[in-house]
Each structure stands twice: as C-alpha cells, then as structure tokens.
Amino acid sequence: MTLEVESRTKLLSEDGREVEQLVVNVGPSHPSTHGVGRVVVTLDGEIVTKAVPMIGYLHRGIEKMAENRTYLQVVPLTDRLDYVGSMYANWAYCRAVERLAGIRVPERAEYLRVIVCELQRIASHMMGMGASGADTGAFTMFMYAFDLRERVIELFESLCGARLTYNYVRPGGVSRDTPDGWTDDVLAFTASMRADLAEMDSLFFGNTIARGRLKGIGVLSAEDAVAWGASGPTARASNVNWDLRKHDPYSVYPRFEFDVIVGDRGDAYDRGRVKLLECYESAKIIEQAIAQMPGGFYKADGLPRLIAPPPGDAYDHIESARGSLGVYLVSDGGQRPYRMKVRSPAFCNLALLPKLALGHTLSDLVVILGSLDPVFGEIDR
Amino acid sequence: MNTEDLRIRLAELSPVLSPFFSTEFGDAVIGVGRDSLHETARELREIGFDRLGMVTAVDRDEFFVMVYRLQSRALSAALFVKAKVPRDDPRVDSLFDIWPAADWQEREVFDLLGITFDGHPDLRRIMLPDEFDGHPLRKDYDNPNVIRRPDYI
Numbered sequence: 113m114t115l116e117v118e119s120r121t122k123l124l125s126e127d128g129r130e131v132e133q134l135v136v137n138v139g140p141s142h143p144s145t146h147g148v149g150r151v152v153v154t155l156d157g158e159i160v161t162k163a164v165p166m167i168g169y170l171h172r173g174i175e176k177m178a179e180n181r182t183y184l185q186v187v188p189l190t191d192r193l194d195y196v197g198s199m200y201a202n203w204a205y206c207r208a209v210e211r212l213a214g215i216r217v218p219e220r221a222e223y224l225r226v227i228v229c230e231l232q233r234i235a236s237h238m239m240g241m242g243a244s245g246a247d248t249g250a251f252t253m254f255m256y257a258f259d260l261r262e263r264v265i266e267l268f269e270s271l272c273g274a275r276l277t278y279n280y281v282r283p284g285g286v287s288r289d290t291p292d293g294w295t296d297d298v299l300a301f302t303a304s305m306r307a308d309l310a311e312m313d314s315l316f317f318g319n320t321i322a323r324g325r326l327k328g329i330g331v332l333s334a335e336d337a338v339a340w341g342a343s344g345p346t347a348r349a350s351n352v353n354w355d356l357r358k359h360d361p362y363s364v365y366p367r368f369e370f371d372v373i374v375g376d377r378g379d380a381y382d383r384g385r386v387k388l389l390e391c392y393e394s395a396k397i398i399e400q401a402i403a404q405m406p407g408g409f410y411k412a413d414g415l416p417r418l419i420a421p422p423p424g425d426a427y428d429h430i431e432s433a434r435g436s437l438g439v440y441l442v443s444d445g446g447q448r449p450y451r452m453k454v455r456s457p458a459f460c461n462l463a464l465l466p467k468l469a470l471g472h473t474l475s476d477l478v479v480i481l482g483s484l485d486p487v488f489g490e491i492d493r
Numbered sequence: 494m495n496t497e498d499l500r501i502r503l504a505e506l507s508p509v510l511s512p513f514f515s516t517e518f519g520d521a522v523i524g525v526g527r528d529s530l531h532e533t534a535r536e537l538r539e540i541g542f543d544r545l546g547m548v549t550a551v552d553r554d555e556f557f558v559m560v561y562r563l564q565s566r567a568l569s570a571a572l573f574v575k576a577k578v579p580r581d582d583p584r585v586d587s588l589f590d591i592w593p594a595a596d597w598q599e600r601e602v603f604d605l606l607g608i609t610f611d612g613h614p615d616l617r618r619i620m621l622p623d624e625f626d627g628h629p630l631r632k633d634y635d636n637p638n639v640i641r642r643p644d645y646i
Contacts, residue, residue, distance in 0.1 A: 168620035175605075176629050180642050211518075338543050338566075341594030354566065424518045427547070427562060427573075440560065442551050451630075455547040455562075463597040492620060 131156070136474075140169045144247055144478040147488030151465070153477060160477055163469040165462055170492040178452040183209050183283060183419040186449065190439075191277035193454060194490040197236040199228050200432035201439075201454070201490070202281035207362070207428035208439040209283040213421035215412055221285035222364045223405040227298065228271070228280060229430070230394040230401070234305070235264040236433035237345075237387040240485035244384050245316055247482040248325045253316045260308055263301055270294060283419060285411025295402045302395040309391055317385050326381035330468040330480035333378060340467075341460040344435025345386045346484060350378030356431040363430075368400045380483035387433075387485075420447050434458045434485055456490045496521040499570045506540040522573040527559070530576045531586040534561070537574070538591050541567040545592035548599055550606045552632045556580050557608060561588070578608060587613035605630040 139150035148169035154162035174193065178186045190201035203225055210217060238261040245253025265275050270291055272280045280287050316322050332342065337350040347354055355372040357365045370393040375382030421443040429438030435457025442451040461484050468484075469477045496516050503514055513523045513533075525533045542563040551558045561574040578585050587610035588595040599610045600619040607628035610616055618625065627634050 168622075171620040173629060336593075339593050340596075341545055341592070341598075359566070359569065360564075360571070425551075425560075426518060427520065429546075436546065438547055438562070440547060440549060440562075451551045453547070453549040455549075459597060459601075460594060463594070 133161075138474075138477070140166075144481065146243055146482065146486055149462075149481075149486060149488050149491070151477065151481070153469075153474060155474060158473045158475075160469045160472055160474060163466050163477060165465050167459075167462070167488070168492050170488045172493070174493045175452050175454065178449050180448065182447050183213075183421075183449065186452065187282055188277065188279050190454075191279055192489055193456070193493060194236075194432065194434070194437070194458070194487050195276060196239045196487055197232050197433050198276065198278050199225075199232040199281060200430060200437050202278065203229060204428060204430045204432070204437045204439045204454075205441075205452075206281050206283045207430065208426050208441045209419065209421070211428050212424060212426040212441055212443055213283070213419050215284045215415065215419075217285055217412060218409040219364070219406050220289075220408045221410050221412075223401050224286050224290070224410060225281055226364060226368075226401045227398055227405075228268070228278075228286075230398045231264050231267060231298070233394045233433045234391045235261045235268075237391055238264075240433070240482075241312075241316075241384055241387050244380075244479070244482040244485075245322075247478050248322060250316055250319070250322055253312065253322075256308070256312050256315065260305060260312075263305075267294070267298060267301060270297070282411065284415045285409070287411075289410040295405070298398060299402060302398050305395060306392065309388060313385075313388055317381070317388065323381065326384060326479060326483075327379055328377075329380040329472060329476050330483060331377065331379045332464060332468060336464070336467070337378070340464050342435070342464060343457050343460065344431070344433065345383055345390065346435065346461045346464070348373060349375035349382035349386045351376050356429060356436055360429075362428070364401075365397075367404065368397045370396050380479050383483040383485075418447050420445065429455065432457060434487065434490070435461060437490075454490070454493055456493065458484075458486050458488075459491045462486050462491055499568070499572065502568065502570075503540075517573075520573055521571070522575055524575050527576045527578050527585050530559070530574070531588065531591075533574060534588050534591050537563060537572070541565045542572060543567070545588065545594040545598075546571070548588075548595055548602060550578070550602050550608055552606065552630065554580075554632060557583060557606065559585055559602075559608070583607060584609040584611055586611050587616075589613055604628070607631060 134155040136153050139145040140148045150166040152164045174189050190205045191198040193201040238257040242254040242257030269275050272278050332350045334350045334352050337347040337352045351374050358372050373386050373389040375386050423445040425442040427440045429436050438455035440453040444450040468480050499521050515522050542565045544564040546564050547562040549560050557578040559576045563572045602608050604618040
C-alpha cells in the first residue's frame with residue numbers, strides 16, 4: 113500500500129511515552145478507494161483516530177451542465193453519475209421528467225425498465241462484492257463476481273449496444289424493444305445464476321478468513337442509519353427495513369412478490385451478504401416480470417421532439433443498488449431544466465465513514481470503505 | 494399516505510403547522526419563513542419524520558428557496574419543506590442537530606450555491622477546492638469557460 117506521509121507530530125501518550133501521530137493520505141489514486149476518493153486518516157499506531165473523506169475529484173458539474181441542455185440531452189449525462197449502475201439514474205431522471213411533463217408510460221416499457229434495473233442490481237452488487245473481496249485479499253471472489261457481472265453486461269450489450277453507459281431508459285419509455293430471444297437469454301441467465309451465487313456465498317461469506325476480516329467491523333446502528341440518511345443495503349444491513357420498492361412502491365413493483373433482505377448486526381459482513389441475498393430477490397422479480405410482460409408500445413406514442421414541461425417542480429426516486437436515488441427537477445416552462453438536483457445515495461452513505469472507521473485499524477478502514485460501496489461518479493456528480 | 498390524508502393527519506398531530514400546509518403538483522409542501530425553519534423541522538421530527546432525504550436550494554434570481562425532503566416510515570409519507578432565503582443575506586439555520594444527514598448535504602449547498610448554515614459544525618466546501626471563486630449553481634455565476642448552447646427552435 114503506497115501511502116504518502118503528510119506530517120508527523122510528537123505526542124505524549126497517557127503513560128508518558130513519546131508517540132508519533134501520523135496523518136496519511138489514502139488516495140485519491142489508490143486501488144482500495146474504489147475510484148478517485150481520498151481519505152485523510154489520522155493514526156495512533158495503527159488505530160484510526162480520525163478519518164476525513166475528501167471528495168470532488170470527479171466533480172464534473174453535471175447539475176450545472178443539465179441546465180444548459182434539453183431534457184432529452186440530459187439522459188446521457190445521467191449515465192455518467194453512477195457508472196456501474198447507469199440504468200438507475202436514467203430511470204430516476206426519466207421518472208422526474210415524466211412527472212413534471214405528465215407523460216404516461218406504456219406498460220411494456222415499465223416492465224422493461226424493471227427487468228433492466230433488476231439485472232443492473234445484480235451487476236452492480238457483483239461489482240460491490242467483488243471489489244470488497246479484493247480489498248480483503250480474496251481475489252477469487254473478484255473473479256467469480258466479475259464473471260457473473262460480465263454475463264449481465266453482455267445481455268445489456270445485445271439489448272442496447274452499450275456495455276456501461278446505456279442511455280436506455282428515456283422519457284416516455286425505453287430506447288428500443290428487446291431483440292429476438294433476449295428474454296430467453298435473461299431467463300437462462302437467472303436460472304444458472306443461482307448456483308453461482310450459492311457457490312460465492314459458501315466460498316466467501318462462509319470462509320473463516322473472510323468472516324474474521326468482516327464480522328464486527330464498522331458497525332452501524334439502526335438509529336444512526338436512519339438519522340444519517342443511509343439507504344439501500346447499507347441501511348438494510350443494520351436492520352432498517354426500508355426499500356422503496358416495497359415501502360414507496362413505484363412503477364409495477366407492487367405486482368411482484370419478493371422479500372426485503374435485512375441484516376441484524378450492521379457490520380461489513382452484513383453489508384456484503386445483504387447484497388448477495390438481494391441478487392436472489394432480483395432474479396425472482398425478473399422471472400415474474402418476464403412472465404407478466406405485455407406486448408404493445410415500448411415508448412409513449414406521440415411524444416414531442418422537444419419536451420417543455422409547464423413551470424413547476426418534481427421529485428421522484430427509485431431504489432438503486434446503493435439506496436434511494438432521487439432526482440429533483442425544476443422547470444420554468446422552457447426547453448431546459450431550470451435546476452436539476454440528484455439525491456445521491458452513495459454520497460449520503462459515504463458521510464458515515466468518519467463515524468464507522470473510528471477506532472478501527474487502517475486495514476479495516478479499507479474494508480469499511482469497500483462495504484459502503486461508493487461510486488465516485490455519483491458522489492461527486 | 495396521499496397528500497389529503499397527510500393534511501388531515503398533520504392537523505391532528507401538529508395544529509401549529511397545518512396552516513402552512515399546501516399541495517404543489519401532487520406533493521405535500523410546508524412553506525415556512527427561514528426564521529421558523531429550525532422550529533418547524535424540530536416539530537416535524539417529533540411527529541415522526543425521521544428521515545431527511547434531500548437538502549437542496551434553487552436560485553430564483555431575487556431569492557433562494559431552500560428545499561428539504563422529509564420521509565416518515567411511521568406515517569409512510571413524504572413531505573417537502575420550503576423556505577425562502579433573501580439573496581443579499583443568504584443564511585439559514587443548520588438542521589444538523591435534528592438530522593445528522595444534513596451534514597454533507599448542507600456543505601454541498603454551501604459549496605455550490607453559497608448559502609451559509611448557522612450552527613453547522615464543519616461548514617467547508619465539499620466538491621470544489623477551497624480556493625475556488627464563486628458558487629457555480631447560482632444563476633449569475635459567470636466564467637469565460639461556460640458556454641451557453643443556442644436554442645434549438
């Protein structure tokens with residue numbers, strides 16, 4: 113681990129010995145920060161006494177850029193927010209536009225959105241878990257998870273031609289219908305995925321080394337999770353039963369049967385395992401959605417080329433792989449958003465890092481950061 | 494809970510706040526002055542709005558509008574709180590002591606819109622470097638690198 117030493121101050125410990133306090137930079141270009149994040153850590157020996165996340169290295173001003181583009185031109189920008197889960201930001205933005213402009217979405221499009229977003233959840237959780245595994249030295253987990261993720265990405269590639277920035281969900285529907293035989297490929301994937309997930313579960317979460325490394329690390333209480341605005345697997349691992357798909361149902365989610373996975377201890381282990389178990393629930397939803405999916409239009413008929421919603425504001429949110437992802441749009445009646453704000457779940461979850469890392473060792477800080485699953489595209493915006 | 498149910502429930506729970514209740518585009522909104530914002534927030538926290546979902550502000554040229562989105566699991570309801578902030582004195586009370594979730598979100602509003610939060614424990618820029626000049630999400634922010642796109646009609 114390459115750490116740049118910033119300063120050293122001599123301190124007197126409680127028993128009168130002279131000790132050194134270290135201030136070290138982890139990042140911004142460091143494999144364990146999962147992007148271009150930086151944490152300034154104050155260490156007493158190997159124990160973290162203070163951790164200050166420094167963000168903004170990937171700040172592109174997407175909210176400002178959105179004010180200068182038409183409503184349709186903003187969709188590709190939302191791809192660049194959460195770049196391991198582009199479908200979510202697409203969808204959250206499109207929901208806000210549809211609410212603002214009063215666009216009705218055909219039912220087939222809603223089902224397609226649910227299917228791609230649940231597939232995206234599997235891909236995104238694989239990324240999060242695999243990277244967590246690599247942080248703790250379990251590189252096998254990383255390879256297994258990326259194998260599964262690659263299969264989802266290939267499904268997306270055959271659906272919309274892109275592997276990472278899909279630009280698939282558009283205001284009023286989706287950009288194109290499924291190619292021939294695509295739903296069969298998805299069903300074949302969900303059928304074979306379960307065995308892989310079970311293997312990963314026993315390989316990593318059943319492994320003594322991984323358990324020793326993750327259990328009891330970075331414990332987040334349920335009260336803190338709610339008060340600090342944590343959402344998604346981070347909150348659910350702390351036994352906060354909060355999932356927008358169930359508790360503020362949107363789209364066609366009320367029609368599906370699935371469980372909300374909650375953990376009980378709120379440590380790094382639970383945050384990882386909740387993600388793995390959620391993939392089973394996603395598979396259930398995908399299978400039900402494909403069975404129920406009606407025919408018809410995949411995007412609303414008669415959409416104007418330039419959307420100019422009436423003056424007003426709208427907020428809509430969806431449950432992304434990281435938590436409640438919301439988009440707040442203000443319109444002044446023109447062709448462009450007057451103001452766009454993205455309520456980013458990864459941003460709110462990362463704010464917990466100084467609290468969680470306190471009193472742990474530096475190597476555990478890396479585990480905690482990985483378990484919060486930060487994506488800096490979405491945090492910095 | 495829809496907005497009409499929420500209005501009735503709010504009248505029972507907090508008669509003080511119910512006159513400020515309104516419905517805008519299907520969302521429940523409580524509009525308050527910035528001086529009573531902190532008080533209102535505390536009251537709402539007590540009647541069950543345990544989650545501060547989003548903090549942001551909108552530059553309306555003559556003034557700013559602070560926008561807070563609250564959620565309640567107990568009431569299964571969501572609510573906007575909006576407060577006008579004058580442009581020549583952009584400061585408002587921090588809600589950090591009620592919902593710690595306000596910590597980074599208020600820093601973001603401070604950074605990008607230049608609104609000061611009184612009582613915030615660590616009000617620094619968060620996205621932009623400390624030496625950055627100006628607040629980019631303000632409508633009057635001017636920078637030679639910002640190019641306006643032409644209208645398409």
